[in-house]
Structures are given as C-alpha cells and as structure tokens.
Amino acid sequence: MIQNSGRSGCLNTEGEVHATEVKVNEVEFNPQFVSRMIPKLEWSALIQAAEGVGHRQDLPDTLVSNYENDEDFLHKVHRVLLEVEVIEGSLQCPESGREFPISKGVPNMLLNEDES
Amino acid sequence: MALHCGKTCRQYLLHLAHDSVDFRLPELKALLALRGRQCDPSEAFREKSPFWRLCGLLEEDVRSVMSRTVCGKSAFELWGHGRTAAELKSSLLEYPIEKMTPFLQEESTYKINVYTFNKTLLFKDRIEKIDALGFLPFKGKVSLKDPDHIFCLLEDYGLDPNDIPEEPFHIYFGRWVADGQRELIRSHSVKKRHFIGNTSMDAGLSFIMANHAKVKAHDLVYDPFVGTGSLLVACSHFGAYVCGTDIDYNTIHGVGKASRKNQKWRGPDENIRANLRQYGTESFYVDVMVSDASKPVWRKGALFDAIITDPPYGIRESTRRTGSHKEIVSPPEDFSGESHVPVSMAYHLSDIFADLLNFAAHHLVMGGRLVYWLPIYRPEYCEEMVPLHPCLSVISNCEQTLSSHTSRRLITMEKIKEPEKSDVLAHLADSRFSPYQGHNSFREKYFSGITKKNGKGSERTATTESDGF
Numbered sequence: 001m002i003q004n005s006g007r008s009g010c011l012n013t014e015g016e017v018h019a020t021e022v023k024v025n026e027v028e029f030n031p032q033f034v035s036r037m038i039p040k041l042e043w044s045a046l047i048q049a050a051e052g053v054g055h056r057q058d059l060p061d062t063l064v065s066n067y068e069n070d071e072d073f074l075h076k077v078h079r080v081l082l083e084v085e086v087i088e089g090s091l092q093c094p095e096s097g098r099e100f101p102i103s104k105g106v107p108n109m110l111l112n113e114d115e116s
Numbered sequence: 117m118a119l120h121c122g123k124t125c126r127q128y129l130l131h132l133a134h135d136s137v138d139f140r141l142p143e144l145k146a147l148l149a150l151r152g153r154q155c156d157p158s159e160a161f162r163e164k165s166p167f168w169r170l171c172g173l174l175e176e177d178v179r180s181v182m183s184r185t186v187c188g189k190s191a192f193e194l195w196g197h198g199r200t201a202a203e204l205k206s207s208l209l210e211y212p213i214e215k216m217t218p219f220l221q222e223e224s225t226y227k228i229n230v231y232t233f234n235k236t237l238l239f240k241d242r243i244e245k246i247d248a249l250g251f252l253p254f255k256g257k258v259s260l261k262d263p264d265h266i267f268c269l270l271e272d273y274g275l276d277p278n279d280i281p282e283e284p285f286h287i288y289f290g291r292w293v294a295d296g297q298r299e300l301i302r303s304h305s306v307k308k309r310h311f312i313g314n315t316s317m318d319a320g321l322s323f324i325m326a327n328h329a330k331v332k333a334h335d336l337v338y339d340p341f342v343g344t345g346s347l348l349v350a351c352s353h354f355g356a357y358v359c360g361t362d363i364d365y366n367t368i369h370g371v372g373k374a375s376r377k378n379q380k381w382r383g384p385d386e387n388i389r390a391n392l393r394q395y396g397t398e399s400f401y402v403d404v405m406v407s408d409a410s411k412p413v414w415r416k417g418a419l420f421d422a423i424i425t426d427p428p429y430g431i432r433e434s435t436r437r438t439g440s441h442k443e444i445v446s447p448p449e450d451f452s453g454e455s456h457v458p459v460s461m462a463y464h465l466s467d468i469f470a471d472l473l474n475f476a477a478h479h480l481v482m483g484g485r486l487v488y489w490l491p492i493y494r495p496e497y498c499e500e501m502v503p504l505h506p507c508l509s510v511i512s513n514c515e516q517t518l519s520s521h522t523s524r525r526l527i528t529m530e531k532i533k534e535p536e537k538s539d540v541l542a543h544l545a546d547s548r549f550s551p552y553q554g555h556n557s558f559r560e561k562y563f564s565g566i567t568k569k570n571g572k573g574s575e576r577t578a579t580t581e582s583d584g585f
Contacts, residue, residue, distance in 0.1 A: 028399040033334040033357055040336075040419050082402070106368055109361075109407040110438050 017052040019089035019102075024055070027082045034078045035068045046080065055084045117148060117172040119157040125171040127194040128178050129290050131231070131270060132166050132187055133298060136324060140187040142512035142528060143327045144168075147181045150330055166233050167272055167288060169194060175293065182294035184354065186301060186323045192268055192290030201248065204287045208252065216253065219291055225259035228267045229292075235273040235280050245269055249289070266292040297323065304349065310394050311386035312375050313344040313367055315433050317426055321516075321526075322350035325424050328512065328528045329487040331356045335421035336402070340409040340475065343367055343433075345388035347424045352397035356421070360388065361407035363436060368406050410437040410471050418481045427468050429491040429524075435468060465491070469503045473529070477507035480531040485511070489524045497523075507533050 043063045050056040090099040145155045196208035230242040271284035304319040333355030342360025366372035370387030392398045428435045476486040508529040517523045
C-alpha cells in the first residue's frame, strides 16, 4: 500500500518526486496555517521532495524549534507548501518503485487492476 | 447557554429561516461550540418555531454565530416578549431603562420594523402596532434610510398556514444586532458557478455542512469524493484550506461532457481551482488528486481538521472503485477516450461508509469532524442503520426528504479517540453493520419506487431535479 500525503507543490512523500515542469505561484501568506501544518508534516520527506523539484532553497535539514515565531522560516515553508507546484512529473513509491504520473498539476494515484 | 430559560438573564432572539428545519439546531450548536459555548434547550423550547430565545451569551458570541449561519436570518437583543400585547408591554416596562437609553438618544436616528410570521398584515395595522409602542422612551428621530439603530417587533402566528389566528401566539420586541449569511445562498448559487457536475451540492446545504463540521480559519479540510468541489468552495469561504480527491479523471481535470443544459463540452476554465477563484478563495486551494477512496494514499496520522463529503449513491453518479472482479462494470463513455480508471468494480454503499468512517478515524485530528450524506430508503430506515465506529461519536443526524420513499441524512461525527488495531475491523462484528447492507440494492429500490408509481415495466426512469441525487 502506497503511503504518501500529497500536496502537488511539495509532498510529504516517503518516495521521490520527479518534475519536468514546475510552477511557482504567488499565494497569500498565512502564518497561522503554516504553523499548524508543520507538525503534520514529515520534515525529512518535505526536504527530499523540495530537493527533488529543485526548490529546496535554504530549508534546514531538521526542523527548527520555536518556528511559530520565526516568520522568515514560515515564509520558506509556505513557499514550498503552497506556492511551488509540480505541473508535470511523477511520484515514486519507495517500496514498489511504481511511478504515479502528475499531469496539469494533478497526481493520478489510481492503480491498475493487476496491481491492487 | 440555554435556549428559552427564565426571564432574568440577558436574552437574544434568533429569527430563523423556515427552511432546512431539521438542520438548524445542529448548526447553532456547532457554531456555539466554536465559541466554546454549550447549548442546552430547555423544556419550553420549540424547535420548529422560527423564533428562538438564547440566554447566557455575550453579544460577541451572537455576532460570531450570525457571521456564519445560513439558517439564521437575524438576531436581536431581546427587550421584551409575551403572549399578548399587554404581556409584551409589561415585559418591556420591566427591562432596565439604563440598558435601553444608550440606543434611544436624542442625536440618534432609528426605525422600527414589524415582522409577522405566517400572516400578512395591512400597512395600517403595522403602523398601529408601532404606535402602540409609544410608551417606550424613544428620544431620537425616525429615519427609514440608514438609521443608527433598528428595532423590530416580531409576531408569531403559528406554523399552520391553514389556521391563522386573529392574534399572535407570541410577540417579541428587540434591538437588531446582526443578520445571518443567507445572502451566500444567492451569491454562491450553483446556477452561476463556473464548473458544475450532475450532483454539485446546493450552496445553502454546502455552507450548512461546513458549519456542522465546525470548519474554521486555518483548518485543513478534505473531501474524498470531491467532484466539482462545491463543499470545498463553502469551506474555503470560512477560511479553511481545502483539498480533495475523486476517482473520476474527467471531473478532477475539468474535461469531458458539460452538465449545463446548453453546453456540450466543458470549457478551459472549468475545474475546482477555477471555482475557488470565482469566489476569491483560490489561495486556500491546497491540492486535488485522482484517487480511489477505497484505497487511500495518505500517510498514517492525523492530518485533517474536518472531512466533509457527499459520496455517490449509485443513482446519478455510479459507485465504483478500481480493481478487478468477475462481474466487471464498464466505465461510462467519455470524451478523452482514456477513462483513466483501469477497471470499474462495484463499490457497495455499505462499504463506502465503512471505509469512510475508518478513514476518518485514522486521519482526523482529535475532536475533528466527519460530515457526510447517507442515502436512505425510507420504508426500511431505522436509526440502527447509521454506521458507527468506536473512535467516532454521532453528533447529529438530519433528514432531507427527497421523495416518498427516499431521503438522505446528513450525519455529523466527531473523533473521540485514536484508533487501535482492533478497531479497524470492529464494524464487521457490529450488529449494526448488517442493517445498512440492505441499502446496497439502493439503486434498485430507488427505481422500483418510481416504476411502481408509473406502472411501467422499464427499469430506468428519468430522475427529476428535486431528487437531489
């Protein structure tokens, strides 16, 4: 069973994200939403995904403490969470190697009949 | 906070729309819960009445409720009430004068409205009733256009349009505080929405669902049967970030046949994101994916503050999932040629709800809510059929009748504990699991009712708009 949590912009996936087309949108920054999302993310997976699409910038390897008050840091997470979007690419499951295509910004997670 | 308590506490009068009557009290309770307020209806409380007296609240609580409710029309600070004009007068004379005077100042302007429920009054009768309030110490000037303060005399002539009394059963007088959000029903009407499907949720109900789910700003909300995103539109309006999945590739991508009468194919700007953009909430769009709800792809752990959804009933949208099965149901024809669903297999209704509850138990935050519609074949309905889960508690169950033999129920559940291994299969041992299974043939029962009426032998009959399916 595939285990990932998807956000096309940046994925909490334990697998790899490949992108052939990435878009960066401008989305209104909401520090409270970002603060609430951070504990729900798997930080290492976020970093890996951000790197995979070439938008890691200077996100740290481990989560900083007291991030709720660090607006700069929240901005960086906001960018990668809501602004960076994979338009064309794929998600790869770490266990099976199965690739799920992303097309027009939408991942297609459906398995074929012989796979389930 | 109590509904209809004794006279001594400060009271507000809530004037409700006479619409979606069963959904009103759960909506109010949920909105008060968002303010940390309990709601205890007293014995005198008449739920079907359009007038509810609320006590034990601050004005900010009332304003907060009115900023969200689509069931509530207006709220008033209640100055007096009674069963007769005489009782109203003595009640008003008892109201502390120091609470009135700030709003009756000489320099201010005011107007008095008269509202009668279940009766039409002649203009002169309204004027007479306003004049009868002359004993109140109004010092300001009357201004019908943009007054500083608005007061209202509200009269309740009962619930029976065929038996309207000469005198009202109850009269209220109060200072207007705030209006509800019923305007959203018009402004967000599906008729004007860019992207719709056959089963897009009606605007009023989608906002009621968001309220039942206690959606609030900065929440993360998920719809596993997102379709055209009507529920996400409502949630984003209240400041929640939204995401959704659907098995139907065409709907998620906004391609294929249009649902509008005069339109053949969907246009380029028809997708969920465009719907959010239409109402200015695009910044709350998190993501959508093509995914099979019976095979969730999410990482373990609590992620969502609320899950709000309208699963397919098998009438206007087929219930399907990926996988192979001996009896293969072929997917409907579609424009792009590739259905993107490898094989469609029957997804039994009872399984849809078991999976949904299980998913909610695992992926909701503690205290988070699941709100969904449960289609019901009325002749066989009993409360025991409402699906249960050890980690979720049923908060409300509201019926919307669709025909003589079908209805749907809006079920609201709240997560009360984290799942343990034993909980995953708990529903199979649950004696209630079997009762709902009868609904797996819901589609046949739905159509059988119609063909019986027509006396026709054919299996298919056109569904009408009012079915809501």
